[in-house]
Amino acid sequence: MSKNQFRDDFPILNNVKMNDEPLAYLDNAATSQKPQLVIDRISRYYSYENANIHRATHALALKATDDYEQVRDQVRHFINAKSRDEIIFTRSTTESLNWVAQRWGEAKLKPGDEIVLSILEHHSNLVPWQQVAKKTGARLRFLDFNQEGVIDLNAAKKTINAKTKIVSITQVSNVLGSIQPVKELALMAHQVNAIMIVDAAQSVPHFKIDVQNLDCDFLAFSAHKMLGPTGVGVLYGKSELLEKIDPEFFGGEMIEEVSKNEASFKSGALRFEAGTQNIAGVIAFGAALTYLQKVGFDKIAAQDRSLMESAISALQNRSQVKIYGSADPANHTGIISFNVGEIHPHDVSTVFDLDGVAIRAGHHCAEPLMNRLGVSATCRASFYFYNNLDDVERFLIALKDTEDFFNRHPSKESSNG
Amino acid sequence: MGLEGLNQLYRQVVLDAAVDQRYRGQLLNPTAVQLAHNPNCGDVLELQIKVSDRHITAIAFQGQGCTISQASASILADLALHQSLESMQTRISQFQKMITGKESVEIDQLGDASVFSKISQFPTRVKCAGLAWDALEQMLKNNQFD
Structure with missing residues (x-):
């Protein structure tokens, strides 16, 4: 995997653990990380x-x-x-x-x-x-x-x-x-x-x-x-x-x-x-x-594109995952909103959190859009140019952990109504 | 913490309670109805109770929510049924102290609800666990039940 030349400029990306796991920061649409300078x-x-x-x-x-x-x-x-x-x-x-x-x-x-x-x-x-x-x-x-x-x-x-x-x-x-x-x-x-x-x-x-x-x-x-x-x-x-x-x-x-x-x-x-x-x-x-x-928008766009292509094509193979918005990775600007079957987004994001992967779950301050999509909330992973394919990999592992955990503990059929 | 933390948060009793249907729905002629809203995720929960002689004689809730908020509502309903309003007041206060983990508190009267005793380690989920309990607390505050 090619090394992302920018990661070393961001102290939080290399030095911080979240829940004892190295941080994979995928909440850039909320706020980006800051370079040392x-x-x-x-x-x-x-x-x-x-x-x-x-x-x-x-x-x-x-x-x-x-x-x-x-x-x-x-x-x-x-x-x-x-x-x-x-x-x-x-x-x-x-x-x-x-x-x-x-x-x-x-x-x-x-x-x-x-x-x-x-x-x-x-x-x-x-x-x-x-x-x-x-x-x-x-x-x-x-x-x-x-x-x-x-x-x-x-x-x-x-x-x-x-x-x-x-x-x-x-x-x-x-x-x-x-x-x-x-x-x-x-x-x-x-x-x-x-x-x-x-x-x-x-x-x-x-x-x-x-x-x-x-x-x-x-x-x-x-x-x-x-x-x-x-x-x-x-x-x-x-x-x-x-x-x-x-x-x-x-x-x-x-x-x-x-x-x-x-x-x-x-x-x-x-x-x-x-x-x-x-x-x-x-x-x-x-x-x-x-x-x-100095980074340049050409590089930023190329990295957005590569991360989105990799993440979206992997997600499209997961039958439980629904991606909202375009099927075209070029029309995502680093942002993927999704749901995992019937699992509530807050439950999903807790598994990600424990895996060290920071994503957002909720209505993202866009409740009319949630209503239009017919959901009360979604999970959202948002990438920036300092994210790399390792982060995509971590994202997919957390997704698998989510599916594994909640599929192992399936909802029981209702016994009475 | 890692993934083993998941088993702490989603104990079997929580997962079972989350899909327990016994208290889901609406009551006929409830004495009080209360909406609770979690602004972080947009989840809305409606709690209804029937009160007679200052005892909860029926309780139900409806709404969409995460495993934690749904389980907590089920467990609360099961605990509250047939209890006096005064004893529920005590339990609500015990529960709220327990989930925020701010002070050690007697949880002897909380029954299955004590399964959330470790939730303060998951600060982002404390609000989910407390949602139904906050609704009942509001009900007891807003109504005379005489």
Whole structure:
């Protein structure tokens, strides 16, 4: 088996045991692991570089400000935004999406307007819109998906109409791993003068995003799913839209000039970043982006593909296993949701846990999707480029242990009803 | 821990109780009904009881769930039938202390439910084991039963 050259960069992958077994970490859709250099970057900032940004005139603060702002440029290039003013640092994808829902949705929507989502959405791209709909009288409409787990564009053409003001869709399903046609949906949205929002939490870690090519109006993602620290998110917004939004928090960092009765605000993204930000987190996110670019999306895609092909073809030979979503490994983005016969996902994941294999069981914050699939929960294994075929092997062993254990202890026929 | 831990968690009595049908379903004219929801997995369990003279005279549950939550509900039902509300209060509190493993506790009145005495070693499953018990606790709190 060929050695994965990246594994040694991640201390947790080589040094940690789970339930006395070497860790096989397959919960990357929840959060990725962090390479040593990202961990070191946080430590270096606090050890030698700690200062507040944007205000002080001393050299330490200038360096911290430069490093922080450089990450904004890095993110801009990473997703090919037109301007650095289009990149706002938040705490998470969830905060980014809530921000758009509240700052744009609540301000612009009127009774009878329509918000178009898909049935695949993570709760964080659903619940904020439910709240906006309640407050404004706007109506939610949902796009369904086909057998491949992909939104049906023909149905979307009928749903997206003159009443549509917002279309907000995940680019990759966090349950099925299926890739959604957000570029085509953005075009449809713009044809009716609606805005297009993309939840890119699961896509940005896996493939190259170009916001100008997608022509989306807002795009949200999190640092922690792409090797960065927790507590840092990004909201991309087109300049012409951000200019129409007033800041929501007021105070330090975001003001230009303050008198006793009046204040003026900074321009661009900075006016949305009130108060002292997660400086260490953003700077370490910069280190994560540099590392990811060194790895390269070609390698990431190739590894995703190889792991998915190997895992899915093995699972297709297991008669008890049902895989949700596409039969095509290329349409899984490292994510496999499955069930094992009638065994409850929590029972399955406990066997995996004892085998040292970290997977997720539950509704994955996507209850409408679970209902659509006709299940209350699934198991989910999610891979990243530092996983290798050994991890797939460990996954299959845990699956066999699950089947063996519960087949040895079969459900007794009910004696009475 | 490794796989031998599985045998600790899924003892035969648990596996049997998980498929025990005796208390599954609904009661006619229940005195109280309580829904319990495990937000981690989306499992929902509905517990129903009939109470007469402050004793549980009938008990049933329905819902989908994992082996642990279903077994625990069956075992609870079997234990609660014909018991006084007061004695169940004591048992619920014993059970809850036992499964969280926070303090050593008398489990002499728990019967088969003591099979979950090691579940605190499986923290992700404590909620599953406690689901039906939490539902009964809520019922006793929310109702007067006079």
